Amino acid sequence: MRLHDFPWRIGVGGALLGLFAVIAILAPVLAPYDPFAISGPPLVPPNSSYLFGTDMLGRDVLSGMIHGARVSLVVGLVSALCSAVIGITVGAIAGYFGGAVDRALVRFTEFFQVIPSFMFVILLVAILTPSLGSIVAAISLVIWPPVARLVRSEFMTLKTREFVEAARSLGLSHGAVIVREILPNAMPPVLAVGSLMVATAILTEASLSFLGLADPNMISWGYMIGSARSVFRQAWWLSIFPGLMLFLTVFAITLLSEGLGDKTNPNLRGNQPGL
């Protein structure tokens, strides 16, 4: 790790992310208009009343962007959390028990890494009908393998340590050993991977919405960009600004996770976030 680049990544990334989180939480207060309401004439370019213009129905783009932060961050965090749970479970069991269980679970994990993940996600979301729930579920089902592999290798290393033997000799069950003894020690690298998974989840949701697989009762950045494709040439602001916010969010998360020291983590090379 290089001293001079370590703190600024966390600093800048964290600050940006914090800003977006605040925006998301305070969305109803911050947004100048109701993002769904038809507040002005359609297709107005950015001006003083509508900072980023209006869309083809006359809805304020800035308000849409602010509320879109909620969707992105919620989807990102919840998906990352759910997939972390799946990944940790699979990885812990595989790494701890080894043997046939490990082999089976490794195959299971590999299967999910082989299938073209984005195609699988659009398949799932379309089948389950697009909604916040189905999007989160579909994304979670696809992005957990890196966590599983990481946790597995951590567990394989850690289970041979003395404190584990000590715990077992004290009569602790396997479950207790896994959860109370090993897992806390395995967490730090998982956090770094986890933050990247948030980025992946956000990008995946945006791509889904862009292609039209979105919950129509929510405003999402990807959806704003995708629905503006038919007027793309005339109303460039509808594509540029929501995309900018999306980009900055992912950028912030990436900076943050790089700063958290993931760049030397070999497991990360196996699966990069995004598509």
Place this chain on the structure above:
Amino acid sequence: MEKLITLVIAAFVGMASLASAEEPRRGGALQSVLWPEPPGIMTGINTQSSALLPTTKIFESLLKYDFNLNPKPNLAESWEISPDGLKYTFKLRRNVRWHDGKPFTADDVVFTYADYSIEVHPRARQVFERTRVSKIDDYTVEFALKEPFAPLIRSFDLCCLIVPAHLYKGTDFRNNPNNLKPVGTGPFKFKEWKRGEYIHLVRNDNYWRDGLPYLDEIYYRFVPDAASRALALETGQMQLATQNDLELFDVNRLAKLGHLDMTTKGWEWGSPIVWIEMNLRKKPFNDKRFRQALMYALDRKYFRDVIFQGSANLATGPVHSGSPFYEPNVTPYVQDTAKAEALLDEMGLKRGADGKRTTIKLLGLPYGEVWNRAAEYTRQALRKVGIEVILEPSDAAGWAERTRNWDFEMTMYFLTTLGDPALGVSRTFLSDNQKQGVLFTNHAGYANPEVDALFNKAAISTSDDERKKLYSQVQKILVDDAAVLWLVELIWPTVYSKKLHNAVTDASGPNGSFAETWLAK
């Protein structure tokens, strides 16, 4: 004196140039957009809108219809309807040949209506099951009915183009090898279909109309992207695009360009209307006041101007304004949110602490961005009067599945009302047409005996005047009842190069045979 001579010369020159400008030019290849690539172009079997464009150049019908939906001779030279409306006799043209050289006779017509269309085309089935077709002689055909059916004369259109009996009789229609190289009587013959690229048609040199068609050939090119299609017209690489080929925004932009023209004529037969159908079996939709409140809450002008970008007319009721049976004097339903709120209050649906009176669901039509915006606007408009709307996303199959199985609260779509109310309008409102599992029937569960009686009487009436009176009455009742939330009548624009003449000459529009179409240099 000099001035007079100059004037006379100018007049002659002017008239001469006018005359030459109108003289159709023989020759040229028309490049037309076609999207999406249809699975096939066999009439009757492939009925998607994009299949119709090439099909109608190869095959022909007995009759054509002008812009007022009056029947005109085509393969039928003349016809007679008996005074009791039970016998229709058609005299067929004699000098017509199939593209493979065999003569066209009454056998082909009888086969088409008694065997082929009934077998493959569901709409044809509904109409022609009422008739018994028979051959009187080689060039005379008779349709006999048990009870009169006035719309019959308007049914000889795109659904039942005549097919060659000598190639199809006794075969498995859907797997007949001629489906891939269709043989018709039309002005253009099938030449080649390069999948993924184009369909190529060439002039039928033995066409029964002397000297026609003017065009040497037609190419239907498949261009997957709407922006590309617009670009093709803009650059002059293609000369024709229609219906849903172009985004509405592009249509308006292209129409303003100097070398392109736009027409909205040619869909008089289709007459599509957009509406929101409500499931009347569910509360509060069974209350007329609720339905009327919804109508008053919506600004239909917004649909017309913003969502459909002017490519629409206000729909006042179930019958299209272009139909001879249209009744304009119905309850107007101009947007009036105060009235809407009053009706809702009267019903007992008061606003709660959060401002909401009730929550309902809308199943939108998943056919593109325009429809997404329409659903979103509906939600906004109803929210203003305290009705919360949850939008239900779906895809084409899902929408069809839910609508036909009555699994919806509100569903938005458009329906072609097909030239005659007995063909396209009554099916939505007749109480005995509630067929769960079948699309484009009475999904809502509307049941009004008065409406039933009026529709049924008008269907078998033989007097146009009587029919007009009956349909006027039924429209007044349906609109007042807000049986359905009528939004707009769709206008499907056809954008074409100024060099292309006579592309849209009757009610079939770009789905005409193009026998008289020509391209200037």
Place this chain on the structure above:
Amino acid sequence: MRFAYTFLAWLPRALLVLVAIGLLNFFLIRLAPGDPATVLAGESGASDTRFVEEIRGRYGLDQPLWWQAATYLRNLATFDLGMSYRMQRDVADIITERVPATLLLTSTALTLAIIVGTLLGIRAARRAGTWQDTLIGAVAVLCYATPVFWAGLLLVLLFSVSLGLLPPFGMSGFIRKSGIAAALDVLHHLVLPVVTLALFYFAVYVRLSRASTLEVLGRDFVRSARAKGLSETRVLYGHVLRNSIVPVVTMAGLQIGQLLGGAVIVESVFAWPGIGRLAFDALIQRDYNLILGIFFVSSIMVVLANLLTDMVVRAIDPRVGRS
């Protein structure tokens, strides 16, 4: 000999995976609401039960589920991917027609990403700690964080709409050219989609080659080579390439699956006629056989790519054992 062994060891695993994918696909799609019979009937404005039932019978949709599943798997084994309801053609034919376009797009993008990424990574490592290093790193992160579809739209806005330099969509103009003109036309259309797709992946290779180069720079033989007076650059490139080729190839193999996902988006944005776009169109139309076929074919491509990279890695460095 090595290859044969690798292949034989790989085969049963691959087959198992493919069968699992086949079954997974099959049951997933059956869970969806709506079915092809309805879509086809709805399209023609028909409302006739008899018509819908006819379609169902014709496509075997009225058979019991297990029969359909077993038949599907059996057909997969013979590469009979069924018939597309919507397009009335064999799925295998449709996919075969479109695969080359996707292969062209993804392989060019991957190659571009690897070459540019590696070169920039080496440069960054050699100038480690300087502004060049920081700049390259920043550019890499920027590309990494940019959503694929947004990048595509931006590039179109800039290069097509504003500057008019490059075509915004399609693989070629409307009127087909032939020979060299056709190839050049495709190349012209290829630029924007390839750059869009490559943007994200190039960041990964920058990182990889930078790390790899740093490692090489620290090794003894480099110093001794310098001492011998050999050109540092030649030594460096030689060893860096040797050092990083294994991780690069391994990484590339692992990324094929994601590349295909990225292709879905890029092909949609640029109307590129490959299987990514086909997959999405098929999904909208609930063209079951077609979607399943595409998913299956993509999985085969990933599995094959993994095998290929495995073999290449072994060929380069026989010391690499099984992971």
